[in-house]
Structure formats: structure tokens, C-alpha cells
Amino acid sequence: MASGNHQDIVGFIWNIANKLRGPYRPPQYRHVMLPMTILRRLDLVLEPTKEQVLEEQKKLTAKGMIGPALEAALSRVANGGNRKQALYNTSPFTFQKLLGDAPNIADNLISYIRAFSPRVRDIFEKFEFEKEIEKLDDNNRLYLIVREFCSTEFDLSPSRLSNLQMGYLFEELVRKFNEQANEEAGDHFTPREVIRLMVEMMFVYEDEVFKAGKYSSIYDPTAGTGGMLSVAEEYIKRNNPDANIELYGQEYNPESYAICCSDLLIKDEEIGNLVYGDTLGIKDAKSRSYNFVPHDGHPDKRFHFMFSNPPFGVEWKPEKSYVEDEAANGFSGRFGAGVPRINDGSLLFLQHMISKFHRSPSEGGDGSRIAIVFNGSPLFTGDAGSGESNIRRWIIENDWLDTVVALPDQMFYNTGIFTYIWLVTNKKPGNRKGYVQLIDATRHYRKMKKSMGNKRNELSDEHISELVRLYGDFRHNAECDIQSNGGTEKRICSKIFRNCDFGYLKMTVERPLRLNFQASPERIERLKNETAFHNLILSKKKSVEAQQEDFRNGKVLQQALLDALHGMQSETLHLSRTDFVKALDAALKSAEIKIDAPLKKAIFNALGERDETGEICRDSKGNPEPDPELRDTELLPLPDDTFLPLPIGYDKDADNSKLLKLVRNHCEEYLQREVLPHVSDAWIEHSKTKVGYEIPLNRHFYVYKPPRPLEEIEADIKAIEADILNLLREVTS
Template sequence: MAKNIEDIETKLWAAANELRGVLSAEEYMHIILGIISLKYISDRFKVAKEKLKETGETLADYTPREFYLTFEAFMVDEGARWDYIMQFANENEIGAKLDQAFLLLEEKNLDLAGLFNKNYNSEGLDQIKLGNVVKVFSNEDFTQKGSEDLVGRIYEFFLGKFFKDRGQKSGEFYTPESVVKLMVDVLKPMTGTIYDPACGTGGILVQAKHYIEKHGGKITNIFVYGQESVQVTWKLAKLNLVFNSFPLEDVKHHPVLGTRNADSFTADQHKGLKFDFVMANPPFNIRKWGQDKLLDDPRWEWGLPPAKNANYAWLSMIVSKLNQHGKAAVVLANGSLSSSQNNELEIRKNFVKNNKVDAIIELPDKLFYTTGIPASIWFFNNDKKTDKILMISPNAVKGRMRSKKLRELTDEDIEGIVELFDRHENGEDIKKEGIAKSVTQNDLVANDYSFVPGRYVGSVEEKVDKEAIKSEIKTLASELKQLLAEFDELVPDVKKAIGQAIAYNDDEE
């Protein structure tokens, strides 16, 4: 199996080129992902059959669910096997055969029900081009289990290449794998429950599985939960979970991804549940999140989040979902670290007074495929052993440039941050000039509760990076443009308030 997305990028590009101009980018992404899924499922079934021979048993000795739990593979009827599908790659029947293959898979394996778009035989989809896409992946080998979030990384590829504007407009950004690894390695989720209220394709949940396996744990010791508002992405998350051997229901038969795609604020699919770990990369700076319908919601224990920015609604909701010993990691735009408008400063003060915030890690730039917005990770802990907050600046990591515009954190970067965090968790006072510092509540009060690490860690001498400065100017210009747009929206309200005040004074006179 491809070890990482770069190994099959050429094939993804070739497949996309076959379908471009015929379908929208999102439509052909799902077609390509479905075909790759079929190849993956078929290859894994081959491996399972070989293992089955060694036991002396037959398929008839297992229910589809038992087969999946034993061999981590789905049962695949003849009409859904790759070798059978390939016989029709040059025929006009290829679409009908693919639709039938997915129907057979879903009928046999209930975990797959409803996950695939069965429209490969639809009018307007060129069957010759579709057959060419099938042939693109004919030599791909998925017989070995992969160690990465394949569904999420394919989604990331298409997000970056073909429809990144959609993500930028909605504030949704695919969480880079190295950032997820950092969050997971810091929190160390070996047993218990994990929740992601903005789970996207489920990449954070899948990375948690890899951490558990790497450290000798058992996946049966943990349940993962998530929620996603976009239907097609919710389906991808379900597909990702079943590909990675996660059950779709917990021991109480509660669906771990909810009964449907839904908004986490207005239609919480896990109401009443508390979790050991919460990890999330929610959409940045969402301006309409339904505050007016949730004014008395118990999740706003720390203060009512502002109506025109959901950042602190996410933070408050996530803290409310932690159990007595719960821990959380949340990726948010840097603007959330020091915002003083509306009620955000008050919420930040209450987090500090109740000793909820464990650490802030400010990330370096160029980590996200589709945005240059600077981001940080907030860490919360309901069972802290110290009243200090660990502040870590971007200087703590060097990263590796995957391209001129894209950086990733290295294992060495992650290990260095985890070591600092572990020392902090053990009560050690951290002071590493320009890199990290343990900050007291008095330090925060003196800096008006700013969570910007640079205010506390000091500076290190470094060479001027002209490209970084250009990128920063571009980012600031973008943020200024957004602020001006928000100001324009407020002008009518301000004029209305002034008019009411004048009218009131005239009445008084």
C-alpha cells in the first residue's frame, strides 16, 4: 500500500484529468475515492481469505461482522471483486458494474450501508473515461495495511488542488497530519473515549488509533466519537472509521458519529456525554453559528460567546464536554489568543481562574494546505497538577518544507515539544529563552490575559526571512480586509443605535 499520499499523487492527478470538464471537482473526488475504496476493500479481502485458509475454516463459518472483527476485512461477493470489475474497464458496462459492486458490498456489510455514491452509470458520465480511471489504480497494492489516514489525505489532496476556495470561505481547513500527530502525542490517549466535535473526515480519530498501536495498546480499549455538519464529509468520516476497524456504535449502541450529519452547536449528537479526550480543528472565525438560539445553553459556563465569531463557542463547548479528568487539544486561529472584543476576554479570564488552560503552542506558518492564517493549539486539562500555563512559541520547531508553500512538523520537532510538555505536566518550571516558559496567573494579569507566547518567552536572534515577512504582510492584509468587512456590517447597527439615542433625547426634551 502507498505509505503516504505523495506515493499516489500522480495517479490521483491522472484520474482527475480523465474526469475534469465532465464533472465538478467534488463529484469526481467522490468517484475516484469510491474506486480506490473498492480496490482497497477487494485487496484486503484477498489477504483475509489467505488467512482463512490457514485456519481450515470457510466464509460460511463467519457472519460478515465476525469476519470483519477477526480479519479486519469486509466480505466481498464475486461481483464486487477488483479482478471482476477490471474485465469491464474497456466496456460501456463499467459504470453499471461499479454501481452493482457497491450495492453488493453494502448489502453484505451493514457498516458500509449508504457510504458510497452509486451513480457511476449516470447519464453524462463518460464510461470510457470512467474505465480509464479504474485502470489508473489497477496496479495499486493495498494488501498491506497502511499507517496513515488515506481517506483524509486524498480529501486533502483534492482540497488543495481543486476546491480550496470552498474551504477558505467556510473557515474549514484540513488538519495537517503532523499537527494531528503533535496533538495526539501530547495527550497520549491510550484508553477511554475520544471526541472530535468538528471531525471532518475523521483524521484526528484515526491518528489516535495509530498512536495506540505504536505504543502497544489495544484499539478495543478506546471508543472514538465525532460530529460533522457536512453530509458528504460525514460519510467520508464513517468510511474512514470502518477502514480503520473502529466500531460505529459504542457498547450502549449509541452511534459514535451520531445518527446524521449535524451542527455541533444546535444539534449536539452526543448530548449528555463527557469524554476523556477531546481533539479538534474547528472552522476558524465562523461568523454565524446560531448564538441567538442558544443564549441560555449550559455549555456557556464561562460566559456567552460573541454572536459573530464562533471561536470561543468552540472552546467553551469543548471544555464542557470533558469529564472530571478530561484533556483537550484545539487548533484555532491566532486571533483567539488575545481578542478582547465582546465577551472573549471574560471567558479567557474565567478559564484561567478555574485553572482549565494547560498550554498554548503557537504553530509556525505554512502548515495548512489552503490557508495562511496563523494558528495555535490550546490545551485544556480538568486535572492539572500545577496552576501555571506552558507557553510555547513557533521557535520551538523548525519543520520541513514539503514545497515552497507547505511545511510539516518533523518527528524531532514533535518529540521536543512533547518533552517540554511532559516536564510541565510533572510540575517542573519551564524556562527556555525564546522557546517556552511556564507562566503564572500573575503574569497573565500583567499582560491583560494575553495568551500570545511571544509576550512571555522572550526572543531569540534569527536571520530575517524575507519570504516569511511577505507571507505575514499578506496574512495581515487578509485579516484587515475581513475586519473592514465586519465593520461595514456593523455600520447600519451603529447608525440605528445613534438614531434611537437621538430620538430618545428628543422625546426627553
């Protein structure tokens, strides 16, 4: 198909869409035009065998054949054995015949759609196209649109367009209509140039995939309208026409699922490989309510190449119980490394995809590659030991994180934030093993002539080529020519780091608790605000009389305790808690008062004050008690070339004693060098030491810009003052 013819057909369909204006706004055109385009294509595909199918149906149903056997037989007749799909239609109508009964065109068109094979009917149910038919008919647009699709100027027949060409045409329509509807469809549509970048980077080191007959599986767990699957397939086919490719996906949005299914159907791909439902749960389409159960649409499959653009910053609360149940099973499920915060489930999708890895080449398998789009949160959100940090740690310590590419802002239709492409794989080339590449592409863009929603920037072919080259070259401190202020400047755009460079230790530094104690009137008064003291007058008994009795007894005990404390030597300042306890016990014994541990702690809180000259408070074993108010945390890099044991399961049987000793010594050396010279009584609570991982990409590419010279700033201030004085003169003159 010539490019011009392709664009002519797209333009013709767009002109038909403009006839919907009035009942529909332009962002809503896709609800009609995409299903109608599919219908017309299928109508023309099935037209040559229409009569044979009707005769075969009549003959076989007379023999009592029903169900899958009948469907298979009708598909063979309809397609002559030349299609992968079960595709047929048993309605006597065609598009041309629909025009012959204008008054009943709506009912006849619905009947025509219901006569398709089951998977095709499912597509139009997900489109909810019957509602659109009724709306078109009510607004006197249905006959007009069907007639336009039957125009002799508009030929979608297989003799004019092959399946592959029709697939390209349909994808172009999806792109145009989704861009028109960016506010509504942005969640399910990734800009094509971003997909191209992901795809081209994915295959830089993949020579095998371009060998004749090579089988490859491609998967997208958030398939949307299928853009990533289509572009990846197109790229491989363009470089290897004989490649054997299977596409797999899962999508929870009904309309996006229908569009993706339609694209596969048009190109005669296996639509059974596309599963409807949320990757983390199932959406009940009929009730439109969220009825989630654990649901991996391809539970036993592994894939060679995986792509995804999961929702940014979307909470996974509806799936919470199911995800946490699966996470509790460790690495026998998909989320063994941990779960992120409830308000962003991005890293759940990445863990799900990693669970689909083929065995690595070192284990005798093909290995797998992942390209996934994230916002900034998965890079650094979460403290050491948190779910996000543990997930990053699991990925990096397994040497799966290959590259992170920082994209410009304002690249997506529904958000203007900065986004990041992660490349994750268990088949790194030898020179990349043990390393992670960071690429700063935030300055690689050109302004669009016309913005589309939040999308104002785009990648050019040159930008994509340069970023793919940077990835393939794998050079530290590689520079690029960046356009800036009308000129060109050199900027470092690629850096290489060891895996362990992203890890750190978070250690807790304690200092001893030092208090003085005094039974002064002011401190005794503070006891009245302590919870344990107030609880003396409360009762858990049910009867009112019993509650009143407990209240009276409690008041008596409160007063007796206050009197006993007032009876202590109020002028005496105890610098030792041990000495104060002896005095307190003597006073309580004299007053015949017995108190429990919470009440005793309340007395310490009220009558004690922090005092650097006080003795160190110690526990029953003689160990210093830490002062929570003086507690501090210190972050320090991991010991060089050391991977530390994860506390989350995957290496729980390893002998970690040497590593733990190394960590302890590393922390103690830091304490001796950096802390003790300033506070000599500090110590590290090693049981609280945690390992964290973050990827501070922006920090690594930060470029310092010195402030302007003071002379320039002063000159600007004087100029502004002069302007103000001139304005004042004009006002007063």
C-alpha cells in the same frame, strides 16, 4: 506491508487519477478516487463470501425476514463474525462482472452500490458518488477507471493488506488528494505535522494509556476527514499494541464525513461513533439548507482525550438562537460561561469539549485532556466582562488551561495567519497546578520546497521533538537555538505564569460634573436643536385635524418657552446649577409654563457649558454627578494570589464579601497612589468594576530590536542620493 509496496500502490492510484484529466481538474480527482478505492477494497473483502450472502438473502427473504434482523444475519455470513461493522452486499455484481457489461456499466455500478448495507450506502450518498458515475460515463472514463482498479498490478485484498495497513494507505491517499485540493479542502484538513505535535504533547504525562488493555476514548467534535483521530490512535497503538481505544467524532461536511467514515470502515472501527451534523446544530443534507436545532451528537458521553481544529473566524449566526437558549440554562448546558462575538464561534467548541470532561482525579475520575487549534482571537479579543473574557476567566480560574503554543504563520493550507494550540485539562500534574505555560514556537519551522496554497512552512521531526521537550520540562525562561540570518541565536521559548497573572481589573474612574449656565441668545438658540424641544410640535394622534391642532399648540409652547428664557437676565452667569434652577423655575412660573423632565434636561444641555470653576452638580441624594466626558477607565493587575468571584454563575452561592472588599481596597489604593495626586476630585464607581482575562502571548515574548545607528542610516541616505545624482547625469548627458 513494506514501505515501498505502500508507496507503489499510492503511486499506482495517483496514475489512475491522472486519466481523469479533462473532465476533472486535479483538485477534483478526490471526488472519484477516494470512493473508488473504498469500493474496490470492500469488493475484495466481500468476494470470498459473495455467493453465500446471495443464497442466505434468498432464503431469509422467502421466510419474510426484513429490517435489522436480516441485516445482522447477512453481516454474519459476509464477515464470518470477524468484523465489528454490519457489512455486506446483495448485488450479483462484482468489479470483474461490471466489466462484462460495458454498455450498462454506469447503471450496474449504481445498482451495486445501492446493494450495500445501510451505513455503507450512506457513505456513498454523502460522497454524492452517483453524480460522479454519471459524469464519468458521459465522458467515457467510467469503464477505463473500473478496469484500472481491477488490474492484477493493483491488489487491495485483505490477503495483501491488513485492515490497519489499508487504513494507513487510505489516509495517505486522503492526505495527497487533500493537499492537491488545498483551496477546496483546507477547511477540513489539518497538516499532519501539526496533528503530530498536538498528539505527542497530549500524551507527555499519560503513562496509564500505555498499559496493556487500558481503555481510552478519543473524540473530535470537528472531525473533518478524521486525521486527528487516526494519528492519536496510531500513536497509542504504536506504543501500546494491546490498548483498547474507541474513536468518536462529529462532522458537518458531507464529503469529509464520508471520508472519515470510510477510514473507520476500512480499519473495522465502529462507524456508529461518528455522527453526521454540525456540533452546534444540524445541517439538512437533503435540502442543502441550514436547518439548525440543538444537537450534541454524543450528549451523554465523556471522553479521555479530545482534539479539534474548529473553523477560524466563522460566524455562528445560523445557530444563534439555539446557542443562546442553551447558554441561558447556565452550566446545565454547554455554554454556561458565556458566548463569544457572533463572528467567531471558536470558544463555543472549546466549551462544548469541556462539557465532555470526565471527573477530575481529585473527584475520583480519570480526568480528560483537550488539544485545540485556534487563531489569535480567543487569546485576547473581548473587553473585561465580555463573553470571550468570561470564557477565558472560567477556564483559567478553574485551573484548566495548561499550555498555549504559538505556531509559525503559513502552516495551514487555507490561511497564512498565526495559529495557536491550546492544551486544556482537569488533570494537571502537581507541579503544573495553578500555572500556565506559554511556548513560542513561531520560529520553529522550515520552508517547504513547494508551497501548497497558503502553506509555505512546516514542522520537522526535530522541531516537534524540541517543542514536546519544552512542554515536558516545564521550565520558565527556557531557551532554544533558533536559526536566524544564516546563524544561530538563543531565544527564550518557554515561560511559566501564575493563573492570576492573566487577570485584570477594569475600573471606572469618575470626575464630577461642573457646569455654568447662562440664558444668552447663543445658548437659547441651541435649544432648538434639542430633541425634546422639537418633540413639542409632534403628535401621535391619527386624524390630520388633531395632528394640525397639536402642531399649532406646540409652536405656541415653543415660542412661549423661548420668550421666557430670553426674559431671564442674559448677562448673569450661574456657576451653580441650583441657583440656575431657581431662576429658571421663577421664569417658567411667571410665564405659566409647565415642562416635563426631558424638556428640563434639554434646557440644561443647551444653556449649560462645562466650567472647571463651576460648582459640582449633585443628584437628589446630594451625591456628585459624574461627567461622562471626563470618565476614564484604568486597568490594574489582580491582587496577588487572588481569584475573584465570577458574575456568571458557577460560584454564585459562595460568600464573596471578603473578596469584594479586597478588590475595593485594591482599587482604592491604586486611586490614592496613581490618580488623586493628579486629579484630586476623582472617585471610583465600584459598581462598574469588571474582571477581565486575556493571554497576551506575543507581548510576553517580544524581543526589542534597537534601531540602527544613525551613522549607518546617514550612510545609506548618502549612497541613495549618490545613485540618484548618477541617474540624473545619465539622463541629462
